[in-house]
Amino acid sequence: MFLDQNRAPLLDALIAHHAEGVHPFHVPGHKHGVGARDLLSLFGQTTLSFDLNAMHDLDDACNPVGVIDEAQRLAAHLFGADHAHFLVNGNTQGIHSMMLSAVGPGEQIVLPRNCHRSAITGLILSGGLPIYVPVEIDAHLGVATGPTVQSVRATLEKNPFVCALFVVNPSYYGFATDIEGMVRAAHDHRAAALVDEAHGTHLSFHPDFPANAMSVGADMSAVSMHKTGGSLTQSAILLSKGERVPHDILKESIDLIRSTSASYLLMVSLDTARRSLAQDAPGQFERVLQLARFARTEINLIEGLYSPGKEICRPDSSVFNYDESKLLIHCASAGFTGFEMERLLRDRFSIQVELADMNNVLALITIGTREEDILHLVGSLKTIVLGNNRKHSRPTVPPPLMPDVISSPRQAFYSPKKFMPLSGSAGQISGEMLMSYPPGIPIICPGERITQDIIDYVRVLKEQGSLLQGTADPLAENIRVLGA
Ligand SMILES: Cc1ncc(COP(=O)(O)O)c(C=O)c1O
Known part of the structure; x- marks a missing residue:
């Protein structure tokens, strides 16, 4: 089928709908902005008229057979995938869907510990068991860069029943692994290659960027179009290729966690961003x-x-x-x-x-x-x-060492927990996550043993005014640990 990347089918459908002057007896209740005076004056009539819901001419994100289907096919074609799914709950939704479809309860997945929180929360949802592969640290920058292909292969060899490998490409900081080597390592071990390309939407579009996951045969990739692709915040695309993870199961997994009221503003921004990428x-x-x-x-x-x-x-x-x-x-x-x-x-x-x-x-x-x-x-x-009168350089502070994993994230999530002061929690098993956001890489995950180094590191982060999140206590003075 010929796919014309100059088209924006969802945008065209919304424009046609607007031009028809439809009398709305449906949600959203503001009805083209009439019932949302402040938003109307801020964003204008056209924007609010595009804030619509599923109907015949606009298709339905849950079962796309019309203009959304066409827009997704164009996106799949542009990114070299077999399928593309529009997401309105960020790359997080893409990562959760990948985990749900590829890693069942009790199944194992190899992943780097410097992954985003959504990979861990995805495992709480799916019940998959993480096997962390050691990551390298750049001593000068004080940043975890990622695992090597050799260490991933060694981990896969030690764990012959692993069903998926999770790779971040590139990292938040821009470090890109040998993605082709990673995908080959996964497939050599009959594992699916799932790639978090939250920070890599743009990789396909210039030869000087690192390789992107679809071009080297990865099974799935979640791309945050909103981060570097030009769409609106929270919009993302999940790409898939081949049938190592059957597409019907992937679709079912996406449907499990999607809203039945996907925002047309977010989806049309994916359609138009895709067209601009194709053109420019x-x-x-x-x-x-x-x-x-x-x-x-x-x-x-x-x-x-x-x-x-x-x-x-x-x-x-x-x-x-x-x-x-x-x-x-x-x-x-x-x-x-x-x-x-x-x-x-x-x-x-x-x-x-x-x-x-x-x-x-x-x-x-x-x-x-x-x-x-x-x-x-x-x-x-x-x-x-x-203008700095500090003449001395500061020593680089490395991220804390990876803590021992005592139970799976899902087991810890469902275990009885009690609050205790973080300062006195060394030796306890954490019942929740704690991280600086951004980058959202957990310092501690549910099921991991808290160390004094971690407590000291968090204290320094607080002194520095870092934005922390993950704990039920918004100030992270207390942490929930396992135990009644
Ligand atoms: C590496 C990585 N993966 C996934 C995500 C989640 O993306 P989103 O915020 O679009 O849900 C982020 C967010 O910053 C991220 O940095």
């Missing part, structure tokens, strides 16, 4: 790379700052490739924690970075970045560092 991506991402490379060169001229590029890649390491659109800025050698740098950039220069950690800040260069934003960022960093 190579030029847009060439520009992104030029801006990022210019910024990186300028930042590396500022004494004490370091922004890694492709030079950090090594074929046998976990950093097989690097996504240059991620501008990671190591600032410990200039005497700042990442959290301090984030606050200075925001308070003095109205710059908001994507994330901060103990040693770094991360700025994302995307199709929406303007040259003047880059110049402002570089100039502000220069002003901050040159």
Whole structure:
């Protein structure tokens, strides 16, 4: 079937619906904005008229056979997948669906411990058992980069009944594994290759980016279109290829956790973002790379700052490739924690970075970045560092070691729990997650033994003003541990 990437079928259907002047006797109850005065004046008539629900001319996300089906086929074609599913609950929904479809209760999945919280919560839903593969840490940057193909193969060999391998490509920080080697390792062991490409929507669209999962034969990939693909926040796409995980089971898994009222605003943003990527991506991402490379060169001229590029890649390491659109800025050698740098950039220069950690800040260069934003960022960093009267660099703070796993995330989730002060919880088994967000990589997961190192690390994060989440206590002063 010929697929015309210049079309945007869902957008066309919404425009036609709007033009017809339909009298709405259906939800949403604001009815084209009439009942939502503030939203109407803020977003305008057209936007609110597009906030609709499933009906004949607009198809139904739960059983797409019309314009949503066509829009999803176009997305699958663009990304080189057999199937694409529009998601309105973020990449989290894609990861949960992958886990539900590929890893049943009591089945094993190999994954890196530096994965996003959604992989762990996906295992609580599915009942899958995690087998963590060791990850490498970049000692200078103080960041976990990921596992190597060799360590994944060794883990798969030790665990012959594993049914899936979960890979993050690239990491939040831009580190990209040898995705082809990872997929081959999974398939050599009859395991499905599930890939979290939350930060990799753009990978398919420029040869200088690391390889994307579909191009090397992965079974599934969850892409956060909203992060770097240009769609609205919370919209994402789940891609699949082949029948290692049967497509009917995947569809059933997506349906299990999807809303029956998928937002047309989010879905049409996927349709239009897909069309723009098809039409403009190579030029847009060439520009992104030029801006990022210019910024990186300028930042590396500022004494004490370091922004890694492709030079950090090594074929046998976990950093097989690097996504240059991620501008990671190591600032410990200039005497700042990442959290301090984030606050200075925001308070003095109205710059908001994507994330901060103990040693770094991360700025994302995307199709929406303007040259003047880059110049402002570089100039502000220069002003901050040159005006810095701290003459001493700070030692890089490494992330804490991976704790011992005592029970599965699902078992811990359903176990009796009690609250206790985090400060006195060393030796206890955690009943919940705790993480800095972003990046949302759990410091402790349900079922893991809490160590004094973890408690000390969390205390430092709090002193630095990091945004924590995961615990029932919003201040993370108390943690729920297993026990009655
Ligand atoms: C690596 C990774 N995976 C998955 C997600 C979840 O994506 P979403 O926020 O779209 O649900 C994130 C979010 O930041 C992420 O960083």
